Amino acid sequence: MTLTEDRTITVHDPRTGTVVGRVTNATSTRCAAAVAAARAAGPGWARTAAAERGAALHAAAAAVRSAADELAAATEQETGKPFADARGGVDTGVGTLVQYAELGPVHRGRTLHGAWSATDLMVPEPRGVVAVLTPWNDPVAVAAGLIGGALATGNTVVHKPSERSPHTGRRFAEIVAEHLPPGVLEIVDGDCAVGAELVAADVDAVAHVGSSATGRSIALSCAGRGAHAVLENGGNDPLLVDAGVDPVWAAEQAALGAFANAGQICVSVERIYVHAAVAPRFLDALVEQAASWAARIGPLVDERHRAQVHAHVTGALAVGARALAGGCVPDGAGAFYPPTVLADCEPGMAVLREETFGPVAPVRVVPDFADGLREACEGGYGLAATVLTADMAHAQTAWRELPVGTVKVNSVFGGAPGGSAQPRRGSGQGFGYGPELLDELTTVKVVHLAGPGA
Numbered sequence: 001m002t003l004t005e006d007r008t009i010t011v012h013d014p015r016t017g018t019v020v021g022r023v024t025n026a027t028s029t030r031c032a033a034a035v036a037a038a039r040a041a042g043p044g045w046a047r048t049a050a051a052e053r054g055a056a057l058h059a060a061a062a063a064v065r066s067a068a069d070e071l072a073a074a075t076e077q078e079t080g081k082p083f084a085d086a087r088g089g090v091d092t093g094v095g096t097l098v099q100y101a102e103l104g105p106v107h108r109g110r111t112l113h114g115a116w117s118a119t120d121l122m123v124p125e126p127r128g129v130v131a132v133l134t135p136w137n138d139p140v141a142v143a144a145g146l147i148g149g150a151l152a153t154g155n156t157v158v159h160k161p162s163e164r165s166p167h168t169g170r171r172f173a174e175i176v177a178e179h180l181p182p183g184v185l186e187i188v189d190g191d192c193a194v195g196a197e198l199v200a201a202d203v204d205a206v207a208h209v210g211s212s213a214t215g216r217s218i219a220l221s222c223a224g225r226g227a228h229a230v231l232e233n234g235g236n237d238p239l240l241v242d243a244g245v246d247p248v249w250a251a252e253q254a255a256l257g258a259f260a261n262a263g264q265i266c267v268s269v270e271r272i273y274v275h276a277a278v279a280p281r282f283l284d285a286l287v288e289q290a291a292s293w294a295a296r297i298g299p300l301v302d303e304r305h306r307a308q309v310h311a312h313v314t315g316a317l318a319v320g321a322r323a324l325a326g327g328c329v330p331d332g333a334g335a336f337y338p339p340t341v342l343a344d345c346e347p348g349m350a351v352l353r354e355e356t357f358g359p360v361a362p363v364r365v366v367p368d369f370a371d372g373l374r375e376a377c378e379g380g381y382g383l384a385a386t387v388l389t390a391d392m393a394h395a396q397t398a399w400r401e402l403p404v405g406t407v408k409v410n411s412v413f414g415g416a417p418g419g420s421a422q423p424r425r426g427s428g429q430g431f432g433y434g435p436e437l438l439d440e441l442t443t444v445k446v447v448h449l450a451g452p453g454a
Helices: 028-047 050-066 068-079 083-106 139-152 166-177 192-199 212-225 247-263 279-293 303-318 369-376 392-401 436-440
Strands: 008-012 019-024 110-112 118-126 129-133 156-160 185-187 205-209 228-232 238-241 271-275 322-325 340-343 360-366 384-388 406-409 442-450
Touching: 008 166, 019 166, 028 118, 028 129, 028 156, 028 185, 028 192, 050 068, 050 083, 050 139, 050 166, 068 083, 068 139, 068 166, 083 139, 083 436, 129 139, 129 192, 139 156, 139 166, 139 205, 139 436, 156 192, 166 185, 192 212, 205 212, 212 228, 228 436, 238 247, 238 369, 247 271, 247 279, 247 360, 247 384, 271 279, 271 369, 279 322, 279 340, 279 360, 303 322, 303 340, 303 360, 360 369, 369 392, 384 392, 392 406, 436 442
Parallel strands: 129 156, 129 205, 156 185, 205 228, 238 271, 238 384, 271 360, 340 360, 384 406
Antiparallel strands: 008 019, 110 118, 118 442, 322 340
């Protein structure tokens, strides 16, 4: 992705470097018009029966399903994500729209036990206009969740897709909008400057998935004027490998967590703490895994991002880390980066302290589980963590002490449907998915109904 002086964004295919397309940053006038249109459409959409809103989302989900190959191809072109993985993201988005189509009509308030002569209610109401800012690494699935949850609860939406996947994001939103009244779902194109303008506009809530720096800016803006913020931001997710586990299996889990989608998943494994008792065999197996993953992953999203990933790697190598696999920028077109295994990592290295968001597995050998857990708990992020252990006392201690929203024991990915976590610290705030997202995107009004003279 490049940006010219006239604010035109050029999107390149990260596999080849060829131009995919161009979009122009929305003007201030366009942003204001989109928010105004959503504001004007709000009362009518809020008064629409929840079942009718659900039916509209069902129709939108069916239309997205019909366009799944088109959306997956656009995702592959703009982000480099392999087609099968991109198609999986679209399918997930379809399922999410269906989920909120079903959950919206049964989202309910409560009655309260007051005086016999009165009725007391707690009623959820839409927040109003929701600005939805979505990322490039899974552009359909994430947008489907935030947009679906907002629409199901009677809000109207102004959506800004990532400037790294603008055509995918816009096309998805257009398909959904075709099944809604005018103004209920507006779309604006642009980079972070457009996002900042939208966040500062007359919106009632902001739902954002992206970097922690952007999330902090959004939280500050919303706090200043009383808007609600739902944020899922960066992570630096640890993986703990305990003594007593099969080191080959642990390496398979670590590789899956660190290398899937070229490490460009919000809950990718970003740092590994391995017990000294299993470290040698684990490292050997992880190097073998890196070699097997090399032909399976796509490129990073663009060369600018690759430079950031490589800077973390070279920074670690400069102060004592060893590259057991990868660690160099390959020749040829595109933004490819090899699965990389770093040994002898130390706590002060950026690759252990910050989010790398690439196919890099930095490993730190620790003398025992307690030391690994202590170091895993450190840092400024709090998205997720994984623990591989056969000791259930260790598992119990770890999930209670890790200051993160999600802890996974003996599996880097997976979980039952409907789970919804609250990220902590620099990783965000609020429930960004699951049934609880409907609570985030509504506000509760208490009503006391009494007869005259009561």
